[in-house]
Structures are given as C-alpha cells and as structure tokens.
Amino acid sequence: MSLIYVRRKSDEPPTIKIVVVSLVVFIVIVFIGVFLLMLISGYELRDLVNIFFDYRNLLSPEVIRYTMIIALLSLALLINVAGGFINLGGEGLIALSMLAFLIASIYNLGILTGFILSILLLIAWASIPYLSKIYLESSDVLVSFLQNFIALFIINHIVAHVFRGELARPRSPPIDPSINLHYVSQGSILYNYLGRVSIESIIMLIIAIVFLSYLLSETKTGYSLRLLSHSIKTASISGVNIPRSIFLNLLISAILLSFASAELLLGGERRIFYNENAKIGIGSMSFGLGYVSLSIAILSVRKPYISLLYSYILALGYMMVFLSYGFYRLVLGVAIVGLSLLSVLLSELLLRYEVRLSWRLRR
C-alpha cells in the first residue's frame, strides 16, 4: 500500500523563491512539452528554436500587452477569489465590457461613459452568482460558468444582428477613434517595449497591485472582504456588512475588468468579431483567457504582485501560439497554454505544499 499525503504549508514562501521556482518550472515544463509536441507534429526544430530563443520575443510589445491584459484580468478575479467568489465567467465579463465600449462608440458617448457603462454592467452581471452563493447557497462556480456562455452568446448575437458592421463577415463596426486610450509615442525609447500598451492601463495595473496588496493584508476593509471566503457566519458575527463588502468587491473587480477589456479591444483590432465556428465565444479574445486568469488569481491571492509574474509566463505561452503557424496551430496553442498553466500549478505545489509518500507498513 502506498499513500500520498499532501498538506498546505502554514508559512508563506519568500518572494524570491516564488520567482525562481516559477520561472524554472515554466522553462522546464513548457519547453520540454512543446519540443516533444513539435517533434511529434513534424515542426522543424530550427523554427522552434527561432521562436523560443529569440530574446526579442521575450520583451516584445505584444508579450507585454498580453501580460497587462492577463494581469488586469487576474487581479479583477483575485479580489473575487479573496472574497470567496470563484468567478469562472471572466471571458463573458470581458465581452460584456467590450459591448459597453461599443455602445459608447456607436452613440458617441465618450470613453468615460464607456467605462461607467462597463462597470455598471459588470457589477450587475457578476452580482448574480456572488449573491446567489451568499444568500441562496448555490454554486458560484457553476452559475458563473453558465453565465459565461450566456454572455458570449448574447455578444455574438448582438454582433451578428444588432450592431453588425458593414462587412460580409459578421463583426461589429470599428470603435470610433474618439474612444481611445493614450499610448507611448513612436519616438520614445520605450516604444519598442510598451508600444502596444496604454499608459492608463500601466498606471492602473501599478495602482491595482499596490492597492490590492495593501487592502487585503493591512486594512480592516480587506480583512472583512476576505472573511466572506472563510465563512458567512464568521463574517456576520465579526460585524462585517456583507452587502457592502460584496458591492466593494464587485466594484473593484469591475474597474479592473474594464481596463483589461479596453486594452484588449482598443489596443487590438478595435472590433468585436463573431465566432462562427464555435457559435459561442467571440473571435476578439484568445481562448481560455478567463480560465487562465482565474488560475493565476487563485495562485496569487496571498501576494497579488505575484500575478504579474504568472501573467508574464502565460503571456509567453500565448505568444508562442501567435508565432507558430500551420495546421497544428490550434492544437499547439491549447497545449502551450495548458502547459504554461501546468507549470504555474506545479510551482504552487512545490512552493506551498508538503507532499509525502508513505510505503507499505505492517499494521
């Protein structure tokens, strides 16, 4: 008889250890996995080497842009996780937020109104699984998962029938140029790195990391938010105003989600695409973005700034997909993102868990 016993360590590992272990595990897992996959699928090894070992890819504007998007989305879901709300509907929320910007564009409402509309829409949408969990004891995971598909279906429908653009293929009209963020100018030395990332998002990400780290570990409001994840009973007899905590949680999350969505929509093709293959899901988004960001959120809930590292790792994974080509691109893409995620999960296991093996012993 052999037994595996896994126990979470009570002590939090130091940051430097997290960084080193995460990167080493990522390199080992992803690179070995991708090498094997490419060899099986007939990719030329030389092409692979060119993709992975070209240092220019590691800090390319697209990698940094994706890091920003994943990090903002992760932090938005992190505050949910800290409050005991496992939100599997990240992609649906991003899509809804995009819809808000599209409406602001079509009716010339301006970007600020777009943000306000997005925040209100996201609070209303995300409050359904959260409130039903707290007051009806339903599963937040299941409800948000179902809501994700509903949201994507709605957006697909709107893009195909309500706000359809002028082109034959269903897609929204382009976002009005007045709805825009600010970017680093082409002449700047930073352009080669931050050329595709808006200044607003950079500022928001920095504020979010500092704010969330401080809020969750140093303030009474943060402790109250976190207490909801432990037990509603404990929270209520500790004097936590549960409706207010839920609202605050959803508000912070909605602000960050709106920035992630703005970055994705306004820094990219500036249209929402209909996904005609899947019928659900929209083409403007990379697959698995919500699930990947949720995993990062869960892993970095104790140290929000770690989400930046994990986001970078996952952004590299996505970038490998974008840089690959040919028939196996989809398979490769799923595998790379999956392997990136696996590396993050394995790092978590190595860093925060004690794993023991016991072998057969006589009774």
Add this chain to the structure above:
Amino acid sequence: MEIKLDQIIKFFGSLKVLDNASIHIRSGEIVGLLGENGAGKTTLMNILYGLYRPDKGVIYVNGHKRYYMDPLYSMKLGILFVQQFPRLIDSMTGAENLKLLLRRDKRNIPDLLREYGAKYDLQVDFNKKVAEMTILERQKLYTLISVILGARVLLLDEPNMLLTTDESFREFLRRYAREGNSILISSHKISAVIDLVDRIYVMRKGKVVADIRDNIRERYDEILKLMFEYGNNRDKEYHVVVGSGGVEYEARENLFKRKILELKDLVITEEIRKINVYVNDREIVSVISIAGKGDKELFDILAGFRKSIRGKIIYKNFDISSDPPYRRVVRGIFFVPDNKLDLISPRYKIREIMGLWSIRNNEISKCLSETSVMYRSPEASVSELSGGNISRMILAIIACNKPDLVIAHNIFSGLDLLGYEIATKLIKRLRTAGVSFLLIMNDYEEALKISDRIYVLSERGAIEININEAYKDPSVIWREMVS
C-alpha cells in the same frame, strides 16, 4: 496497540513548542495528558495523528519505528483523533458524515448506528445536521464515528465538558478501554480526568514534566503545581504577563439604567415554551441548559443566524429581532459562539484578526497580555494557537473592544484554571466598566460563580432561579433542567 513518542521536538517558526516530549501508551490504558493552555498537548496529538511532522524524534507504533505519521496511515492503523473542534461537514447530518468517512466500506449505516448505539449506550442524534450541533454533540458524534471506523487508539483533545457533564460518556470510555483499546485524553481540567485515567503525563512549556502512575486521585495538588508553576526564567519568546491588566477601563455613563436586553415571549423551538429573559445594564446573567437542549438555538437566534418562531428581542429599546447579525454587532453586541473557530478564523494572522476588531498594531501586545495569550508573534497564524489560547484571544478582544453587551455560548470552554481565573476577573472588571453579559452555559458551577442572576432553560422555558438558593443547593438547577 502500543504507541511510543520518543524525544519529540517541534518548532513553530523560532518557537519551540515541543521540547523532547516522550509519552508511551499501552493497550487497554486510558492516559491523561494534562497541561495549561499552550503547553503543547494538542501539538503532540497532532504529531501522533500525523497532522504535523516532528522536527526531531521518533514514533514507535507496535515497535515499528516511524519518523512521522500521516492521517490516512493513522486511520488505517486505527488511530483516530477527536479534535477540540471536530472537523465535520457542517451541511451534512451525522450519518452522512459517517458515510463519507467510511468511504469504500459498504456496511449499512442504519445497522451500524443501531449496533454501536446499543453496544455503548451513547446518545447521538445522527440525523441532526452538524451545523445545528453544539461542540459537545460534535465531539460525541466524532467519537462514535471513530469507534465505528475501528479506532484502536482514540485521541481525545479537550473533551472537558463532555467528561464533566456526561456520565454515560465516561462509562463508554472505561468500557472501550477494557476491550483492549487505548485512549489518550488531553485536558487542562484535572477534575475532568483524574478519576478516569490509569496514568497521567503532565506537560509544561512543551516538555513532559511528570509521568504519574500511582495514587493519582490523591495527587491533585501535586499535578496542579506541576501544570501551573510559573518560573522566573520563562521563555522570552512567549508573550506572557500573567494577570496583567494593562487596558484601562473607564466607566461608561449608565445610559440604560434598566434593561439593556429583553427577550419577550421568545419561542426558539417547538419543544420549549416561551422564554422571557432580561439583562440589566452592568449585569452578568446566565442561562444554564443541558447541551443540545435549546442552548445552541437560543444563541443562534440572539446572534441572528436563525429566526425565532415567535417573540421579540429588544435591545436598548429597539426591536432587533429582524436585524441581520452584522447590524447587531454594529449596535454594540459582541457574540462568542460555542465553536470559537466560528469567530476566529484559523486562516488569519493574529494581527489581522485584531485588525478586524479595530485593534491597532501597537495595541495588540497590550491587548493580548490582558488575558495572557501565548503567541509567537502578531504575524503568526491563528492556527498555531491552542484552543485555550484562542478562547483567551477572544476575551482579549472583548477587553479592548469594550462592547455594550456580550452574548456568549460557553465562554469559558477551552480555558485552563489560570485562563478561567483571568476570564472571571476580566468579566467582573468589564461589568464595572459598563459591559453587560448574557452567558449561555452548560456548566452550572461556572455559571453560579460569575452570575448576578441565573435562568435555567428547560421545556418550561427560561425559569429564573434564586441564586442564593442555588448556591446552597445546586440540585435546584438540575431539577429545573430535567423538568
């Protein structure tokens, strides 16, 4: 089964919580593990069961050497651990929890319950949801589940109330040991175990300081001295100032000269008639009840976790019957549940829990010294604290928070003799400063010692008992409880 823990050392951070602790348990023995709060009793049990891994030392199971245990392996061997706050699934009934733990064992649950219930004569309601059970009921439930799971070594962590209030449980333990099984009971209450055990180990500051085998019943004072003797060179890492009293208590203006809380015709269950109880300002009132006979329901209704069938709760002249729990707290009521982990989350750091109650970082040390809480550092996790120290921490929060009214269910549970002394003094001091108390208790002796007035909860409702009469003849309380 024979178990030996040899020279066990365990650190929490830099704090040495076990210092070369050795114990030996033989088949058919009931062994007591006595010590004050934070002496290391629970940590030693956690190591024996496999929840913690020792930093040094060896465990012998039937002579086989092991450097550490793990819970699955312990369960396979028949070592079962009934924790002070048993970890059961709250939303399930006792029978469902049993089914979950039986895993691949396909035995019929009702047959098992009938068989073991009849064999040991232990009254456990397996159809009740765990969330509705008191800690005593949960401990009893988990003990019986452990027996059904085939326990050959039963580890009982602080079952003090069960041992002092339930003779059938004591009888069960004696019988179970006679059948060749071993029982290790950790406790800080000498009277709870002294006439039950075959041997006693006394622990202090992580060390086993005595192994008492003969004439145990006559050696009460000696054990007491061994448990609580405070030396001058106490480990500096422990933040302990015995009976300090650093917090100042300014007497509040007596705003509510009369009733601060009044329960008017409150119906908590169909089996219990209307309850009419009041608490005056600066008064300590106890409601004594048999465990599981309305005490938990009463607390839950007062805290706002469930609605009463009928009646009103009037607090400072406001009807708070329909207020959610947090609003009651905001109004100045502090609730202490039976399960202390329902108030103090073990996932938090000490600093964070104190922060939740608006106690600033620079006040934490002063506040915790008020009830002599033993802790490594404010950054340490609450899960490092023993059950008794968590109880002390709650009292420290009350001391620094100074609510208007404290409603507590078994407020003294988990406290050792010193902790109890500190708690009673503190409660009296707080009363002088303007805090009122409604204490729902299962232990009538504790209630008699501290209360200004007492009620007894029975099917007839809450009956006020003349406290002077009860002092002279406590049987009036029992008679009323079983009426």
